[in-house]
Structure formats: structure tokens, C-alpha cells
Amino acid sequence: xxxxxxxxxxxxxxxxxxxxxxxxxxxxxxxxxxxxxxxxxxxxxxxxxxxxxxxxxxxxxxxxxxxxxxxxxxxxxxxxxxxxxxxxxxxxxxxxxxxxxxxxxxxxxxxxxxxxxxxxxxxxxxxxxxxxxxxxxxxxxxxxxxxxxxxxxxxxxxxxxxxxxxxxxxxxxxxxxxxxxxxxxxxxxxxxxxxxxxxxxxxxxxxxxxxxxxxxxxxxxxxxxxxxxxxxxxxxxxxxxxxxxxxxxxxxxxxxxxxxxxxxxxxxxxxxxxxxxxxxxxxxxxxxxxxxxxxxxxxxxxxxxxxxxxxxxxxxxxxxxxxxxxxxxxxxxxxxxxxxxxxxxxxxxxxxxxxxxxxxxxx
Amino acid sequence: xxxxxxxxxxxxxxxxxxxxxxxxxxxxxxxxxxxxxxxxxxxxxxxxxxxxxxxxxxxxxxxxxxxxxxxxxxxxxxxxxxxxxxxxxxxxxxxxxxxxxxxxxxxxxxxxxxxxxxxxxxxxxxxxxxxxxxxxxxxxxxxxxxxxxxxxxxxxxxxxxxxxxxxxxxxxxxxxxxxxxxxxxxxxxxxxxxxxxxxxxxxxxxxxxxxxxxxxxxxxxxxxxxxxxxxxxxxxxxxxxxxxxxxxxxxxxxxxxxx
Numbered sequence: 163x164x165x166x167x168x169x170x171x172x173x174x175x176x177x178x179x180x181x182x183x184x185x186x187x188x189x190x191x192x193x194x195x196x197x198x199x200x201x202x203x204x205x206x207x208x209x210x211x212x213x214x215x216x217x218x219x220x221x222x223x224x225x226x227x228x229x230x231x232x233x234x235x236x237x238x239x240x241x242x243x244x245x246x247x248x249x250x251x252x253x254x255x256x257x258x259x260x261x262x263x264x265x266x267x268x269x270x271x272x273x274x275x276x277x278x279x280x281x282x283x284x285x286x287x288x289x290x291x292x293x294x295x296x297x298x299x300x301x302x303x304x305x306x307x308x309x310x311x312x313x314x315x316x317x318x319x320x321x322x323x324x325x326x327x328x329x330x331x332x333x334x335x336x337x338x339x340x341x342x343x344x345x346x347x348x349x350x351x352x353x354x355x356x357x358x359x360x361x362x363x364x365x366x367x368x369x370x371x372x373x374x375x376x377x378x379x380x381x382x383x384x385x386x387x388x389x390x391x392x393x394x395x396x397x398x399x400x401x402x403x404x405x406x407x408x409x410x411x412x413x414x415x416x417x418x419x420x421x422x423x424x425x426x427x428x429x430x431x432x433x434x435x436x437x438x439x440x441x442x443x444x445x446x447x448x449x450x451x452x453x454x455x456x457x458x459x460x461x462x463x464x465x466x467x468x469x470x471x472x473x474x475x476x477x478x479x480x481x482x483x484x485x486x487x488x489x490x491x492x493x494x495x496x497x498x499x500x501x502x503x504x505x506x507x508x509x510x511x512x513x514x515x516x517x518x519x520x521x522x523x524x525x
Numbered sequence: 526x527x528x529x530x531x532x533x534x535x536x537x538x539x540x541x542x543x544x545x546x547x548x549x550x551x552x553x554x555x556x557x558x559x560x561x562x563x564x565x566x567x568x569x570x571x572x573x574x575x576x577x578x579x580x581x582x583x584x585x586x587x588x589x590x591x592x593x594x595x596x597x598x599x600x601x602x603x604x605x606x607x608x609x610x611x612x613x614x615x616x617x618x619x620x621x622x623x624x625x626x627x628x629x630x631x632x633x634x635x636x637x638x639x640x641x642x643x644x645x646x647x648x649x650x651x652x653x654x655x656x657x658x659x660x661x662x663x664x665x666x667x668x669x670x671x672x673x674x675x676x677x678x679x680x681x682x683x684x685x686x687x688x689x690x691x692x693x694x695x696x697x698x699x700x701x702x703x704x705x706x707x708x709x710x711x712x713x714x715x716x717x718x719x720x721x722x723x724x725x726x727x728x729x730x731x732x733x734x735x736x737x738x739x740x741x742x743x744x745x746x747x748x749x750x751x752x753x754x755x756x757x758x759x760x761x762x763x764x765x766x767x768x769x770x771x772x773x774x775x776x777x778x779x780x781x782x783x784x
Contacts, residue, residue, distance in 0.1 A: 270615045271615060401634040401635055405634075407622070410614060410615060410616055410618065411612070411614060411623065411626055412609075412613060414578060415612070415626075416629075417578050418577075418602060418606070418607050418609075419599075419602045419626070419627065419629040420598040420600075420601070420602040420629060420630045421598075421629060422598070460616065460617075464617065464618070464619065464622070465616035465617055465618050466622060
């Protein structure tokens with residue numbers, strides 16, 4: 163029956179025209195990806211050279227090519243301080259942006275961001291608890307901070323998801339209120355941990371810096387672990403991207419076309435938490451990155467998550483590397499926490515988005 | 526011949542509230558059915574049960590002779606598509622991107638769009654007459670255009686049965702008539718249709734059968750001529766006699782014209 167109809171109607175003439183549009187669309191996407199990769203490489207090299215001791219582009223490239231720290235202090239600075247930090251900020255930026263994209267898809271709401279909905283706060287509290295109470299705990303090679311950050315993030319999103327969802331929808335009002343209340347409780351709980359530790363040691367300083375969002379200089383081993391977490395999260399995300407497109411049309415619709423909605427939501431929460439936890443264990447609570455980057459990407463590429471996902475990841479890396487370089491150089495020799503900088507940029511941006519989506523929460 | 530859709534003694538309740546009670550009826554291949562009944566009687570619920578989005582608490586729903594509960598969700602979604610009444614899209618998807626989502630039951634997690642998928646999307650766009658809107662943003666379309674895009678979305682599933690929930694709601698007269706034209710055209714193409722309809726005046730001339738749900742009565746099915754009668758409608762919709770002088774007479778006129 164169906165095939166008969168299909169044969170009766172010949173392939174429409176518009177099909178070819180559409181192919182061409184589809185192709186140029188794809189060409190644009192590939193072009194954007196290439197441009198982003200090149201930009202990321204340039205930004206990484208440039209940022210590695212910036213700082214109290216300036217290292218020229220040629221020296222940076224030379225050291226990278228020779229790969230060893232045999233060329234005096236510049237090389238030591240490069241390999242022990244600059245590169246780990248620049249790579250860490252790239253990882254954190256990619257992770258937070260992808261987490262933002264995932265949560266916006268999960269809540270079907272462009273205001274969601276790991277900071278806004280409290281998952282960063284949950285990860286920070288989890289990491290703090292790990293650092294203070296279970297310092298020797300480890301799971302599959304992941305230390306206490308990373309594992310506990312993951313658990314903290316999952317628990318927080320599950321809580322906000324449960325609080326904010328009304329009949330299969332997540333209105334802006336309930337999302338923001340639930341996220342605000344939960345993340346306030348979490349950040350003060352983290353402060354409480356700081357207060358508990360009366361001798362103000364290293365751990366306390368680490369914890370306090372997590373609350374403002376500072377990308378510390380990580381050890382290479384730490385970098386490897388978080389890169390692994392983020393890599394796993396990203397690979398896990400790709401099959402979810404198409405599902406996010408279907409879920410955007412509503413839970414009822416997705417269920418109707420055979421999507422296992424609850425299972426998919428759980429997968430999104432797990433993937434988003436994994437990358438958030440990795441980001442927080444490197445840089446603490448950095449606000450609004452997950453809001454700005456996906457939004458910008460959406461302006462250029464439209465809302466198709468399959469394309470947004472890789473673009474968001476790389477654009478997020480570029481964004482945070484630049485932000486962190488700015489944060490550590492603009493008031494040199496002192497350093498601004500990068501979380502402060504992103505809050506300065508992201509806060510007004512958040513308000514702008516809120517104003518744009520006003521009609522959704524006018525009751 | 527087995528009916529395409531069959532309800533046997535189907536009951537459903539939302540927690541405490543019972544909505545449908547022992548409903549039985551069937552829809553044959555090629556039919557164009559209108560589903561009518563007073564507000565809150567369970568028209569939307571019935572459509573969602575038929576699409577397998579809800580499971581019934583008692584009785585059986587069968588599609589093409591197979592129990593809906595024995596079919597997987599994806600398998601069911603290749604037989605039946607439901608065009609919902611409320612449909613909100615938070616992001617700026619284009620019409621084409623939205624209609625492509627109708628292929629979800631045919632795609633695995635990793636498989637990309639193949640030629641048959643492309644073709645089905647083109648056909649759906651063409652049948653619902655929205656090919657020219659393909660690159661427009663869905664949220665910027667008018668009500669009538671959105672309704673047609675929603676139908677294209679349902680058609681992209683290549684269903685044998687298309688369920689429409691209040692397709693003419695919030696449309697002006699001209700767009701209502703256009704939509705009825707599309708429904709007729711689809712039915713001529715061989716798509717079986719069951720549509721919940723609010724406006725009874727739009728039924729004659731387009732729909733070949735009417736399914737009436739009424740309180741405390743068995744579901745009743747017949748031709749528009751048999752169901753759209755004053756005595757039946759007065760009781761089903763609980764309206765006092767002679768408050769609807771035009772409705773039925775106009776229906777009669779329309780019926781006579783078509784037959």
C-alpha cells in the first residue's frame with residue numbers, strides 16, 4: 163500500500179535543489195569546524211606564551227616539537243606551568259559548554275547551564291567532601307574529588323529535575339527558582355566545609371578557590387584523568403545528540419516516535435554530570451560558560467544538536483582559554499579568578515536571555 | 526479483512542478519574558473518521574491510547590490485527606502517527622528539521638539519514654503542502670501553516686493510520702477549509718485518518734464516518750448522516766433542544782450536496 167503510493171509520487175524535483183542546499187549547509191559546517199580547530203591551535207600557542215615571562219611563538223613551537231624540558235627556564239615554565247594550565251582551561255571550557263548544551267536540551271530551556279541549575283555547585287560540594295572526608299578513596303583510578311564531584315553533580319541535577327518539572331515540561335520560573343535555591347544551599351554547604359577546617363591549610367584554599375572558579379595549575383596526571391572523563395563524556399554524547407533534537411519537540415512527541423524518554427534523560431544527566439564533574443575538579447565553579455557558548459553556536463548554526471555538539475565543545479575551549487589568559491594577564495602580577503570574569507560577561511548575558519524569554523514566565 | 530484499528534472493551538483512568546469505560550469500535554483501512562464528543566469525554570486520551578503513548582488499564586487496542594502492547598514502541602510508530610494538539614518547540618528549528626524528526630522510528634542511534642528517509646520527508650512535505658516552507662523557522666509560522674507542518678511531521682513516519690487531535694482548532698474559516706482539503710487529499714492517497722473534531726459543521730463532506738463518545742453510553746459509530754442528528758447530538762452534548770437551529774439543518778444541506 164505504502165510502497166504503491168511512494169511509487170506513484172515521483173521523486174520531487176525539489177529533491178535535487180534540496181541536496182544542493184544540504185551540501186552547502188554541510189560545507190559551511192565543515193568550514194566552521196576547520197576554522198575553529200585552527201583558532202584553537204593558535205589560541206593555545208599564543209596563550210602558552212603569555213604571562214609574566216613572555217615566551218615567543220617560535221620558542222613555544224620549538225619546545226613543543228622537541229618535546230622536552232632541556233632548554234632552560236622557559237621550557238620549564240612552559241611545561242610545568244603554562245601548558246598544563248592552558249590545556250586545563252581548554253578542557254574546562256569544552257566540558258562546561260557541552261554540559262550547558264546537554265542541560266538546555268534536557269530541560270528544553272535555553273536558560274539551563276551547569277552553574278544556573280546547580281550541578282557545578284553539587285560537583286564542588288562533592289569534590290569538597292571527597293577532599294576533606296575521604297582523601298584516600300579512589301574508584302577505577304579516579305580520586306575522591308573527581309568521583310565525589312560526579313556523584314554530587316548527578317544528585318543535584320536529579321533533584322532540580324524532580325523539583326522543576328511540571329507535567330513533562332520545565333517552565334523557566336521553576337527551573338530558575340529550583341536551581342537558585344539548590345545551588346545556594348550547596349555553595350553555603352561548601353563554605354561550611356571551609357569553616358570547619360580551622361587551620362586554613364592548603365585544602366581550604368583549594369576549596370575556596372573552587373567557589374570562585376580559579377583554574378589552578380594541574381599536575382599532568384590530573385590533566386590526563388580529567389581529559390579521559392571529558393573524552394568519555396563527549397563520546398557518550400554523540401548518539402544522544404539526535405535524541406536531543408527529537409526531545410526538543412516535547413516528551414509526548416518523543417515517546418510517540420519510540421524514544422525511551424526516561425532512559426534518555428538519565429543518559430543525558432549522567433553524561434552532563436561526568437563532564438561537569440571533570441570541569442569542576444579542575445577549575446571549580448565557573449559561571450555562565452555553558453550559557454554563552456551554546457547560545458552563540460545556536461545563532462550561527464541553528465538548533466541541530468548533532469552539529470552543535472562538536473562546535474560547542476571547541477568554541478567553549480577557545481572561549482575559556484582566552485578568558486583565562488585575560489584573567490591572569492590583565493591585572494598582572496595579580497590574577498583575577500576566571501570565574502569572576504565569566505560572571506562579568508555572563509551575568510548581563512543571562513539577564514538579556516531572561517528578558518527575551520519573558521513571555522514564557524509571564525503568568 | 527481485519528480492521529486497521531480496533532478497540533475492544535478499552536477502559537482508561539488517570540489515577541482516580543475514569544475517562545474511558547469499555548469502549549469498543551474499529552476503523553477500517555481507508556476510512557476517514559471523525560471523533561466527536563463533549564469536552565472531557567476522553568477524545569485526546571482515546572487518540573493517545575491508539576498511538577500507544579498510553580497503555581489501557583483494561584481491554585485491548587489492536588493495530589492491523591496485532592495487539593498494540595505486543596508491538597515495540599518503534600514498531601508501533603511505523604504503523605500509527607499522532608499529530609498532537611499542543612506542540613511547543615523551544616528552539617528555532619526549521620520546518621524541514623522538524624519534519625525530519627518523524628523518521629526517528631526508522632533510525633538507530635548511530636545510523637544517519639538514508640535515501641528512503643530523505644524521500645519520505647520530501648513526500649510528507651509535499652503531501653501536507655509545506656514544501657515551500659521548508660527553510661522557514663517553525664515558531665515564526667502562522668497557525669494554519671504550523672498545523673500543516675505538524676501533519677507533515679506525522680506523515681514522515683509513513684504511518685498507515687494518522688491520528689489528528691483537533692486539527693482545525695484556532696484556525697480561521699479559510700484555513701479550516703484548506704485543512705479539510707488536505708485531509709481529503711491525504712485520504713485519497715490511501716492514508717487512513719481518525720481526527721478528533723470540535724466543530725461538527727466541518728464534518729460532512731470530508732469525513733466518511735463519525736465516532737461519537739458520550740457519557741454513560743457505548744461508543745457509537747456510523748455515517749455522518751446517521752450520527753449528526755438532532756436527537757443524538759442533543760443527548761450526547763447535553764444541550765437543550767432548539768438552541769442549535771442552524772447546526773443540524775446546515776449539516777443536512779451539506780450532506781445532501783455531497784451525496
